[in-house]
Structures are given as C-alpha cells and as structure tokens.
Amino acid sequence: MPDIAIWNRCNNHCLMCSNPFIFQLENSDLYSFENLKKRWANRKFKPHEPLCLTGGEPTIHPDFFKIVRWLHTQYPKNKIVIASNSRMFYYKNFTKNLFKINNLDLEIAVHGYDEKTHDFITRTKGSFKQTIEGIHNILRFKNDLQELEIRIIITKFTYKNLDKILAFIKNEFDIKQIRDIVLIFIEMEGQAKDNLNIVEITYKEVMKYLPQVVTKWSSIINDLRLYHFPLCTLPPELWPYSWRTLKGEEVMFLSCCHKCPFKKYCLGIHRDYITLIGGQEFKPPKKIKIAANNSFYKPIDNVFK
Incomplete structure (x- = not known):
C-alpha cells in the first residue's frame, strides 16, 4: 500500500x-x-x-x-x-x-x-x-x-x-x-x-x-x-495474526535468520531496532507444521503442534 x-x-x-x-x-x-x-x-x-x-x-x-x-x-x-x-x-x-x-x-x-x-x-x-x-x-x-x-x-x-x-x-x-x-x-x-x-x-x-x-x-x-513482529519473537500460536507491513528497505535479516525454516514468511527486523537495541533476542524457531497461503502480507493461516 x-x-x-x-x-x-x-x-x-x-x-x-x-x-x-x-x-x-x-x-x-x-x-x-x-x-x-x-x-x-x-x-x-x-x-x-x-x-x-x-x-x-x-x-x-x-x-x-x-x-x-x-x-x-x-x-x-x-x-x-x-x-x-x-x-x-x-x-x-x-x-x-x-x-x-x-x-x-x-x-x-x-x-x-x-x-x-x-x-x-x-x-x-x-x-x-x-x-x-x-x-x-x-x-x-x-x-x-x-x-x-x-x-x-x-x-x-x-x-x-x-x-x-x-x-x-x-x-x-x-x-x-x-x-x-x-x-x-x-x-x-x-x-x-x-x-x-x-x-x-x-x-x-x-x-x-x-x-x-x-x-x-x-x-x-x-x-x-x-x-512489526519478526516471527521468532512470537510464540508460534500467534503467527497467524502476524502481518508483513514494513518496506523491504526498512528491515534486515541477521546471519542466524538464514538458517530459519520460516524466513520466507517473516517480516524481518527493523533496522533501527538492531542499531538501538541489538540482535540478541533473535533465534531461529524450531521447525513445525504450518498452513501457509499465497498472501505476502499475511502468509500464515494456521500452526499445528
């Protein structure tokens, strides 16, 4: 938009x-x-x-x-x-x-x-x-x-x-x-x-x-x-509520993000957050079963445990 x-x-x-x-x-x-x-x-x-x-x-x-x-x-x-x-x-x-x-x-x-x-x-x-x-x-x-x-x-x-x-x-x-x-x-x-x-x-x-x-x-x-929530900051049960709404140039992915099985569904991390707060919080979540869709903005419909 x-x-x-x-x-x-x-x-x-x-x-x-x-x-x-x-x-x-x-x-x-x-x-x-x-x-x-x-x-x-x-x-x-x-x-x-x-x-x-x-x-x-x-x-x-x-x-x-x-x-x-x-x-x-x-x-x-x-x-x-x-x-x-x-x-x-x-x-x-x-x-x-x-x-x-x-x-x-x-x-x-x-x-x-x-x-x-x-x-x-x-x-x-x-x-x-x-x-x-x-x-x-x-x-x-x-x-x-x-x-x-x-x-x-x-x-x-x-x-x-x-x-x-x-x-x-x-x-x-x-x-x-x-x-x-x-x-x-x-x-x-x-x-x-x-x-x-x-x-x-x-x-x-x-x-x-x-x-x-x-x-x-x-x-x-x-x-x-x-x-504005990277997926790894949320418990998986909240992923279906997460939307991607930031521009690509506003966010970044850390080196650890490239190991994440859900990177393609993730917003990324706001660049200023990394600069001001740091990246210690961000770790790839364990792989679980999800129901994905074709929407870029809301890519995850459901999570199965």
Whole structure:
C-alpha cells in the first residue's frame, strides 16, 4: 500500500512519532494541493491498490477535501485510506461531508484507555476526548462500504495496558462495527528515537503480556492483527495474526535468520531496532507444521503442534 504524506503538520505531538522533528519544519508549500498533484502525475498506482494518506495529520491539510475528491476522481477503483488521529472527526459536519466519498477507509490510532494515559502520549490536552468522539462520529456516519481500523502502538507506556485499552474500546463502541484492531510494535525512528529513554521497549518484555491479550481478545474482535513482529519473537500460536507491513528497505535479516525454516514468511527486523537495541533476542524457531497461503502480507493461516 503506497503511503502518501500529504501534510507535514500535526495537531498532536506523540512521543513515539516515527516522523523526524525536522519534517514539521519543512516549508508547507511543498505539500500544497498543486504541488501534490504534480508529484502524483509521475506515480503509477495499480488498479484496486489502496492509497494511504498520511502526515503529519492529513485531515488538517487546508485543502484536505479537495485532495480526497481529486483522488476519488482520478482513481475511482482505488480505496483511499486515511491514517488519522481522529480529532477532526469530532466535528460532525466534517465527518458527514467526508463520508460522501464511498471508496474510503480509516485507520485511527488510540493510545490509552482514558484521558490521562492517552493525552500523556500525544502530549496534547483534550486529544483523547476528540479522538473518542471522532470514532463515535465515524461509526455513526460511515456506510457499509467504508471500513474502520483501530491501531494501538506498543511502547513502554502501553504494553502493560493493552488489555485495558481493548476493554475500553469494547465498552465504548460497537466492536463488531470495527473491521480490525491492530497492535503495532513501535518503530524506533524519527521522534521515537529522540524519546527512546521514554518509549523504548523490547520484544522480550512485550511477550510477557501479548500472548494472553491475543488469546483473550482474538475471539471477540472481528480481526486482530499484529504488525512489526519478526516471527521468532512470537510464540508460534500467534503467527497467524502476524502481518508483513514494513518496506523491504526498512528491515534486515541477521546471519542466524538464514538458517530459519520460516524466513520466507517473516517480516524481518527493523533496522533501527538492531542499531538501538541489538540482535540478541533473535533465534531461529524450531521447525513445525504450518498452513501457509499465497498472501505476502499475511502468509500464515494456521500452526499445528
């Protein structure tokens, strides 16, 4: 899925933002509607390939609606996916107007189970209230063709709270209206790298909590997904939930990986993780029987013990 950064500003200031601080200091004229159209003129998108609008926060672009409508006209067979913090969806008219476009999906990040835990990470007072009300409006106004994904970034401040965050989501919303919920291991790049002493977490630490969370919630959530996890960091029973979503240039394989019987199904290891944390955790798992498929992004259907 091509990621298209349409704006370099954001109305949150997340501790683990993967964009470098200098990104928001760029001249915003580079992201004007006219300049974006010029850049897209040279890009070729496959039919039915989703186009993911990112930022910064894409929804605060001054010409956001112009951009989305133009993309809808130019690529009517492609889904437009908006990665957002949901704060603009707090405004009902904004939400209703956006959902007049049918080929639209949303990816919304939730960082905590209450105002204190969420706003600590966004460093923006009032962001939790707007994000949650925004999700309510999304579910209120979207049609059956428009899908919602909720994302939870796993950091030092969320990994022990995953169960509480999922319980909050279940109690606050009609969880069956949410297509999928994704638990994403932090990318230690950009501002996350600058705040490493605050947000840093290892796969080993996360595994003290994640298996129980997946076991409990996988039967409740429509589709529970794990992003950015090398297979050897997960117990095999979690492999069917693992997706490959990082670009090839962002990941690497260690020398020990070449002995792994499951390397062709594995995401690899984020390069910054190796640089900042090291590679001691990564060892080839024992060979077991799996049911694989032809999907690059979700290659394992089942594991047999």
